[in-house]
Amino acid sequence: YAAALRIEFFVSQSFAKIMGLYSERVGALHFVGATSEIAHKCLSQMKIIVRSIYSNPPSHGARIASLCLNNRDLRIEWEDCLKEMHARIRRARTYLHTALKMANVPGNWDHILSQNGMFSYTGLTKAQCEVLIEKHHIYLLKSGRISMCGVTESNAKYVAESFKDAIETAKEN
Secondary structure, rough: OOOOOOOOEEEEOOOOOOOOOOOOEEEEEEEEEEEEEEEEHHHHHHHHHHHHOOOOOOOHHHHHHHHHOOOHHHHHHHHHHHHHHHHHHHHHHHHHHHHHHHHOOOOOOOHHHHHHOEEEEOOOOOOHHHHHHHOOOOOOOOOOOOEEOOOOOOOOOHHHHHHHHHHHOOOOO
């Protein structure tokens, strides 16, 4: 749509998480220019920038991604794994949300269900996060961002009770 309107734009994508290719620098940067002349000039500038960062990037990750995406059986297997991982993270969100409500943890936790992806912004303060880390050994960023992959059916109650304790005991600066 934007290209049809001759709106220039960049799109970047990474395959680090989606394909488990961490440290392989696998991704793409796409540019759509209003004219082919502008697109060629942009490509020339991007090559200069890329060349100054690295001369020859590793190709292992790109080869793995290409193999998976271009082989029908491997692509189906990869897509099935993605669906399974997505469902597992959705269940983790449900487990945590339910446990937070059951433990009567202060606040509205509906955002746990409405957010998407591997991480959730809890809304906890830095001091509350420090209580979780130091007292309960629940590791998250001090911004309140937590990996949902660490939440399971068997530990959701502990996580929720720890959230409650952190909220009730944290000393704000």
